[in-house]
Amino acid sequence: MMKALVNKKSSEQASETEISVNHQKLIDATIETIAKRGLADTTIAHVAKRAKVSQGYANFRFNSKDNLLISSLQYLSDEYKKSWQKIFEEKNIDPIDRIIRIIQNDFSSKIANRNKISVWIAFYSEVKFRPSYLAICQRQDEIYSQQMEKLVSEINNIANQKEFTPKEISETYHSMVDGLWQRILFDPKIYTNEFCKNLVLKYFKSIYVNEDRFA
């Protein structure tokens, strides 16, 4: 009966396109469902309905619910990674401006909104019991931390800051971001993205006292 099918590309290498359409529709629907109902209450049936495919298909397409969840986490992780990778790769930009852009990104509404955060935390909460979740989260973390430390050491050189090692600054920053994201989820009235961003900027200002771009 009624099918809303996407027009096909020519042919030969059959598809990559409309395969991806359903693939992506399901991943999006999964993330949306987790955001709306929580991981505990996310069923294949809910996801399939939201993605407008049959329940059987959703399972068939990803082999298992577990695999669908892993793919969704991977997608979320990649999406976040792209956003900061872009900033780290920008050319001709002062390290302090770069780190400010990183901070802005971490508290942009695209990244730090209650839906995304709730999905992250849902996966975090299972990390201890699902090695595959842990692996995805750790891989992300590692690269981010590495680039962050490099950036901070550039700043340390310029600003002639000796008190803190780049690792320490990177670690505290990262922890603060995670903690603030959690707080955005709990109490978005108080913890607006602006509020959180400014808190972090002030933290940097306390480290680099002579630098007023953090103000």
Add this chain to the structure above:
Amino acid sequence: MMKALVNKKSSEQASETEISVNHQKLIDATIETIAKRGLADTTIAHVAKRAKVSQGYANFRFNSKDNLLISSLQYLSDEYKKSWQKIFEEKNIDPIDRIIRIIQNDFSSKIANRNKISVWIAFYSEVKFRPSYLAICQRQDEIYSQQMEKLVSEINNIANQKEFTPKEISETYHSMVDGLWQRILFDPKIYTNEFCKNLVLKYFKSIYVNEDRFA
């Protein structure tokens, strides 16, 4: 058949004691089960087995699984609260020493261990969908923040620190602790309790530059 029953108190106001025994056994078992298997995989049957009562009883005793979970979160919350409340109530102690004790408490092995943290995060992850979880977490937070701000303002007076408001310091501290707890869960090899505690102490040292007790 075999029962390991606890000797009773005399009588009249029937019990409060042995009622509490089963009550507490079930709450302990719930927390342990969540720590070992994750919230998603915590069933009444698992909890009952661990508490050495029948499955039917576990449900009967708390009326519902949901209620058992809420009671367990409340217990966890109270336990944590007691630990810091004690420090805030200590007499004849210098505010800086007091805050150091608070930090030590937040990274003591009794509080910041992987089991407890995983249970906290499990509940956090559902906060958006369960008003009762949120209420418990928020109440905790509010009192803690309030006392913390008061303590910080005492320190600010002594240390003559103007850059940061007590609220800002309290917020960043709290976020950092939450973030670091998360990291202890992810990678306990790197994020030892010592490591985390020292990171936070260093943060305070950067705020109160002239105070060397934070070193």
Add this chain to the structure above:
DNA sequence: TTTTGTATTGAATAATCATTCAATTTTTAT
């Protein structure tokens, strides 16, 4: 058009689980 292969459906299956409750054991009062 007809045939063939692929994508998709949706109903059936089997497993898991919270909850119920009649039956049993244990405790308390007489």
Add this chain to the structure above:
DNA sequence: ATAAAAATTGAATGATTATTCAATACAAAA
């Protein structure tokens, strides 16, 4: 000791859900 009350059991129930798969719709090839 006996009866009444309370606590506790564990098997049955019904709801939910991931997964399977035979049937169908669709697209491409002949």
